[in-house]
Amino acid sequence: MSRKLHLNAFLMSVGHHEASWRLPESDPHASWNVKHFQELARIAERGKLDSIFFADSPVLQGDPGRRPAGKLEPTVLLTALAAVTEHIGLIATASTSYNEPYNLARRFASVDHVSGGRAGWNIVTTAGADAARNFGLDDVPLHADRYERAAEFVEVATKLWDSWADDAVLADKEAGVHADAAKVRAINHRGRYFRVDGPLNVPRSPQGYPLLVQAGSSEDGRQFAARFAEAVFTAQQTLGEAQDFYRDLKQRAAALGRDPDGVKILPGIVPVIGDTVGEARELDAELERLISPEYAKRQLAERFNLDPDDLDLDGPLPADLPTEDEIEGAKSRYTLIVDLARRENLTVRQLIGRLGGGRGHRTFAGTPVQVADTIEEWFGSGAADGFNIMPAVLPSGLVAFVEKVVPILRERGLFRAEYTGTTLREHYGLPRPANRLELSKV
Amino acid sequence: MSRKLHLNAFLMSVGHHEASWRLPESDPHASWNVKHFQELARIAERGKLDSIFFADSPVLQGDPGRRPAGKLEPTVLLTALAAVTEHIGLIATASTSYNEPYNLARRFASVDHVSGGRAGWNIVTTAGADAARNFGLDDVPLHADRYERAAEFVEVATKLWDSWADDAVLADKEAGVHADAAKVRAINHRGRYFRVDGPLNVPRSPQGYPLLVQAGSSEDGRQFAARFAEAVFTAQQTLGEAQDFYRDLKQRAAALGRDPDGVKILPGIVPVIGDTVGEARELDAELERLISPEYAKRQLAERFNLDPDDLDLDGPLPADLPTEDEIEGAKSRYTLIVDLARRENLTVRQLIGRLGGGRGHRTFAGTPVQVADTIEEWFGSGAADGFNIMPAVLPSGLVAFVEKVVPILRERGLFRAEYTGTTLREHYGLPRPANRLELSKV
Ligand SMILES: Cc1cc2nc3c(=O)[nH]c(=O)nc-3n(C[C@H](O)[C@H](O)[C@H](O)COP(=O)(O)O)c2cc1C
Ligand SMILES: Cc1cc2nc3c(=O)[nH]c(=O)nc-3n(C[C@H](O)[C@H](O)[C@H](O)COP(=O)(O)O)c2cc1C
Numbered sequence: 001m002s003r004k005l006h007l008n009a010f011l012m013s014v015g016h017h018e019a020s021w022r023l024p025e026s027d028p029h030a031s032w033n034v035k036h037f038q039e040l041a042r043i044a045e046r047g048k049l050d051s052i053f054f055a056d057s058p059v060l061q062g063d064p065g066r067r068p069a070g071k072l073e074p075t076v077l078l079t080a081l082a083a084v085t086e087h088i089g090l091i092a093t094a095s096t097s098y099n100e101p102y103n104l105a106r107r108f109a110s111v112d113h114v115s116g117g118r119a120g121w122n123i124v125t126t127a128g129a130d131a132a133r134n135f136g137l138d139d140v141p142l143h144a145d146r147y148e149r150a151a152e153f154v155e156v157a158t159k160l161w162d163s164w165a166d167d168a169v170l171a172d173k174e175a176g177v178h179a180d181a182a183k184v185r186a187i188n189h190r191g192r193y194f195r196v197d198g199p200l201n202v203p204r205s206p207q208g209y210p211l212l213v214q215a216g217s218s219e220d221g222r223q224f225a226a227r228f229a230e231a232v233f234t235a236q237q238t239l240g241e242a243q244d245f246y247r248d249l250k251q252r253a254a255a256l257g258r259d260p261d262g263v264k265i266l267p268g269i270v271p272v273i274g275d276t277v278g279e280a281r282e283l284d285a286e287l288e289r290l291i292s293p294e295y296a297k298r299q300l301a302e303r304f305n306l307d308p309d310d311l312d313l314d315g316p317l318p319a320d321l322p323t324e325d326e327i328e329g330a331k332s333r334y335t336l337i338v339d340l341a342r343r344e345n346l347t348v349r350q351l352i353g354r355l356g357g358g359r360g361h362r363t364f365a366g367t368p369v370q371v372a373d374t375i376e377e378w379f380g381s382g383a384a385d386g387f388n389i390m391p392a393v394l395p396s397g398l399v400a401f402v403e404k405v406v407p408i409l410r411e412r413g414l415f416r417a418e419y420t421g422t423t424l425r426e427h428y429g430l431p432r433p434a435n436r437l438e439l440s441k442v
Numbered sequence: 443m444s445r446k447l448h449l450n451a452f453l454m455s456v457g458h459h460e461a462s463w464r465l466p467e468s469d470p471h472a473s474w475n476v477k478h479f480q481e482l483a484r485i486a487e488r489g490k491l492d493s494i495f496f497a498d499s500p501v502l503q504g505d506p507g508r509r510p511a512g513k514l515e516p517t518v519l520l521t522a523l524a525a526v527t528e529h530i531g532l533i534a535t536a537s538t539s540y541n542e543p544y545n546l547a548r549r550f551a552s553v554d555h556v557s558g559g560r561a562g563w564n565i566v567t568t569a570g571a572d573a574a575r576n577f578g579l580d581d582v583p584l585h586a587d588r589y590e591r592a593a594e595f596v597e598v599a600t601k602l603w604d605s606w607a608d609d610a611v612l613a614d615k616e617a618g619v620h621a622d623a624a625k626v627r628a629i630n631h632r633g634r635y636f637r638v639d640g641p642l643n644v645p646r647s648p649q650g651y652p653l654l655v656q657a658g659s660s661e662d663g664r665q666f667a668a669r670f671a672e673a674v675f676t677a678q679q680t681l682g683e684a685q686d687f688y689r690d691l692k693q694r695a696a697a698l699g700r701d702p703d704g705v706k707i708l709p710g711i712v713p714v715i716g717d718t719v720g721e722a723r724e725l726d727a728e729l730e731r732l733i734s735p736e737y738a739k740r741q742l743a744e745r746f747n748l749d750p751d752d753l754d755l756d757g758p759l760p761a762d763l764p765t766e767d768e769i770e771g772a773k774s775r776y777t778l779i780v781d782l783a784r785r786e787n788l789t790v791r792q793l794i795g796r797l798g799g800g801r802g803h804r805t806f807a808g809t810p811v812q813v814a815d816t817i818e819e820w821f822g823s824g825a826a827d828g829f830n831i832m833p834a835v836l837p838s839g840l841v842a843f844v845e846k847v848v849p850i851l852r853e854r855g856l857f858r859a860e861y862t863g864t865t866l867r868e869h870y871g872l873p874r875p876a877n878r879l880e881l882s883k884v
Contacts, residue, residue, distance in 0.1 A: 076553055110515040134544040171463075184506045
C-alpha cells in the first residue's frame with residue numbers, strides 16, 4: 001500500500017484570516033453558534049478528512065474590537081460535533097499549565113467514549129502573561145517549567161487512562177459483581193507538580209488514550225513532541241525549513257526509541273483557492289485590504305515586547321529585537337516571524353499583511369491544481385506526512401478545498417476515497433496504546 | 443395563574459437503586475453509553491419535565507465491584523444531550539473545591555450557548571478525602587473553608603459571566619469593529635482564594651448565567667443556598683422535616699433580601715411505581731434482595747468513620763456515633779441517616795435496604811395515583827416547589843413516571859401540558875439575571 005496523506009482541518013471562527021468576518025458572506029456571530037461548526041464538521045467529513053481541530057487558550061486573545069475574539073470551550077464544542085458526525089476525528093486544545101490532570105484526563109476520556117473513539121488532545125503549555133493572570137499568577141511560568149509540568153501532566157493522564165484494565169468490567173449480574181476491583185487500580189502518582197491517587201472515574205475509552213497532538217516548535221517543544229506526540233502541527237514557511245524540521249523531529253523520536261512513523265508531522269497551509277490564479281490573488285488582496293493596520297501593529301508590538309510606537313508601518317522591523325532566548329512566550333513562532341520579515345525585506349505593513357492570513361503559517365494563493373501540487377511536493381520530499389488545512393474564510397474556503405482540491409489528491413492516489421476505520425487513531429494509522437498498568441502487573 | 447410544580451429527573455446509570463443493574467432489563471454497560479442517556483433525555487422531554495440532572499464527584503465513588511461506578515464527565519454528557527433535545531433543561535454538577543473558576547465559568551457559558559440557554563450548574567463543595575487525593579491534597583479541606591471558597595468561586599464566575607455586556611458585539615463590518623471593546627471588561631478579582639483578571643473569552647450566554655443549583659443542607663450549605671441558589675435539591679424523609687427545611691430556607695433567602703419565590707425547593711423522591719400496590723412492593727422487594735450487604739456495610743462504615751466490623755448487620759447502629767460537628771464530609775446527609783435509623787429502630791441490614799434505593803432520599807412504592815397524591819400533598823403544604831425524581835430503575839422507572847404519574851399531575855392542573863419557554867430559567871419561572879458590570883458602569 002502506498003503512503004497516504006493525512007488531512008486535518010484547523011477551524012477557527014469564520015476563517016483564519018483576521019478580516020474574514022468582514023466579507024459579505026460571513027456571519028460575524030458564527031463564532032458562538034454551534035450550528036456553524038456543525039456545518040463545518042459535516043463538510044470536512046464529506047471530504048473524508050482525518051480530523052478537525054480547534055486551537056484554544058484560557059484567556060480572551062486579541063482585541064475583541066478587531067475580530068471575533070471569544071471561543072466556545074473546545075471539549076464542549078467537540079462533543080456537540082460528535083453528535084452530528086460519525087467518522088471524523090475531533091481534536092481539542094487544552095493547556096497543561098492551567099488544568100488539573102484528573103479533570104482533563106477524565107474529560108478527554110469522556111469525549112472519547114461519547115464520540116466512539118474520535119477524540120484527540122492538542123497539548124499546549126500556553127504562552128502569555130494574560131492567561132496566567134486568570135489563574136492566580138502574576139506572570140507566565142518560565143518556558144522550561146511549563147514544559148516540565150506538561151511532561152508530568154501527560155504522564156499522570158496516561159496513568160489515569162490506564163487505571164482501568166480494558167477487561168475490568170465483568171457485569172456479572174448473577175454473582176452481583178460489576179467490575180473486577182483488582183483491575184481498577186490506584187495510580188498513586190507523586191511528582192514535582194502533581195499528587196494524584198486515582199483511579200480515574202471512567203473506564204478505559206475506545207482509543208485507550210485520545211490521540212496526543214502537539215504544536216510547539218522550540219527546542220523544549222520539539223523534545224516534548226518527540227517523547228509524547230503522535231501528531232505534530234507546525235508552522236513552516238519554506239520547503240527547506242519544513243524538511244529540516246521533519247528530519248529533526250523524526251530523528252529525535254527515533255533517538256528516544258520510538259518508531260518515527262508513529263509521529264505524523266503536519267505543517268499548516270492557508271490555501272486561498274480560485275478557479276484561476278487571478279481569482280485567487282484577488283481574494284487574497286481583498287482580505288488584505290480589510291485588515292486594520294493599527295490593531296495589527298499593536299498585536300505585533302506585544303509579541304516583540306515593544307511599544308506600538310516603536311514600529312513604523314512603512315519601515316522595516318527594528319534592528320535590535322530580542323533573541324528567542326529572551327522570549328518567554330511562543331518562542332518558535334517569534335523566530336519564524338522575524339526570519340520571514342528579514343528574509344523578504346518586508347515593511348511592518350507588508351508583514352502584517354502576510355501574517356493576517358496565517359499568523360506565520362504558509363499562505364498559498366492559487367488554483368486547485370496548484371494547491372494539490374504544493375501538497376504533493378511537500379508530502380513527497382520529506383517535509384510532511386500530511387497537512388493542517390487552515391482556510392482563510394469559512395465555510396467557503398473549506399468547501400473549496402473539499403470539493404476542488406481533495407478530488408485531485410484522491411485521483412493521484414494520495415488520499416483516501418472512504419474511511420476505512422472508525423477511530424481517529426485508525427484514520428492516522430496509529431495503534432491503540434497497550435495498557436501499561438496491566439503490563440506492569442505481570 | 444395557579445402555582446405550577448417543577449419536575450427534575452435526577453438520572454444515574456441504570457437507576458438510583460444500587461442493585462438496579464442486576465435486573466434482567468438493565469444494560470450493565472449503559473453508564474458509559476451516551477445513547478442510553480440520550481434515550482433518557484428524550485423520555486424526560488416527552489414528559490415536558492423542567493430539567494434533567496447529573497450528580498458528580500471528581501473521584502471514583504463507591505466500590506466498582508458493587509455497582510457501575512464510573513461516570514462520564516457531566517458537562518460533556520449534557521452537551522451530547524443538548525444535541526438531541528430542544529427544550530429540556532440540562533443540569534450538571536461541578537465542584538468548587540477542585541476546579542478553577544475561569545475554566546468552569548467558561549465551560550458552563552459554552553454549554554449554555556450550545557444548548558440555546560438550557561444549562562444549569564449544581565454547585566457542590568465535594569465531601570471526602572479520596573477526591574482531595576486526586577488534587578494534590580492529603581485530606582479534604584475543612585467544611586467551612588470549602589463553603590467559603592465556594593462563595594468566592596461563584597462570585598468570580600458571575601463576574602466573568604457579566605464581563606461581556608449583552609450588547610457588546612457590534613459586528614460592524616463597514617467600520618471593521620467587531621465588538622465595542624469598552625463593553626468587554628476585565629474583572630480584576632482579588633480575593634482570598636482567587637485572583638482572576640478576565641474578561642471571559644466567551645460572550646454572555648443566552649441565560650446570562652446558567653441556573654444556579656445547590657444541594658447541601660448543613661448550616662453552611664443552607665446559608666450558601668439562601669445566598670446564591672435558584673433551585674435547591676434536598677433529601678427529606680418526612681413531611682414535617684421537609685416543611686421545616688422549606689420554611690427555613692425561604693426565610694434565610696428573604697433575610698438576605700431575596701424574593702423567596704426565586705429559590706425553588708425540590709426534595710428528592712424515589713418512586714417505585716406499580717399498577718397495583720402489590721406490584722410496586724414486589725419491585726421494591728426484588729431490588730432489596732439484590733443488594734450485596736457486605737459491600738453496603740463497608741460503605742456505611744466509611745460514612746460513619748467506623749471499621750466495617752463495628753457494624754452488626756442484624757443489630758442497631760452503635761450508640762456512640764460521632765455528632766454532625768465531627769463530620770467533615772457530607773454533614774446533613776449523615777444526620778439524616780442516623781435519625782432515620784433511630785426513628786424507625788432499623789437494624790443495619792434494614793437501614794441498608796432503605797438506603798439502597800435512595801441513599802437517604804424518600805423511597806415511595808405505590809400506584810401512579812398514590813405517587814401523584816404524595817407529590818400533591820407535599821407541594822400543597824409548604825414542603826416543596828417541585829420534586830427531584832430519582833427513578834430506582836432506568837429507563838423503565840422514568841417511563842413509568844412520565845407515562846403514568848405526569849398525566850395525573852397534568853389533569854389536576856399541577857403541571858404543564860406544553861413548554862411555554864425555551865430556556866431552563868423560563869421553565870422554572872426565574873428571571874434572566876441583569877448584567878452587574880453594566881449596572882456598575884452608570
Ligand atoms: C497549528 C498550531 C496550532 C497551535 N495551537 C495552539 C493553541 O491552540 N493554543 C496554544 O496555546 N498554542 C498553540 N500553538 C502554539 C504552540 O502550541 C506553542 O504554544 C507555541 O508554538 C510556543 O511553543 P514553543 O515556544 O515551543 O514554540 C499552536 C501552534 C501551531 C503550529
Ligand atoms: C439531590 C442531591 C444531589 C447531590 N449531588 C451531589 C453531587 O453530585 N456531588 C456532590 O459532591 N454532592 C452532592 N450532593 C451533596 C451535597 O451537595 C453536599 O455535598 C452534601 O450534602 C454535604 O453538604 P452539607 O454538608 O452542606 O450537607 C447532593 C445532595 C442532594 C440532596
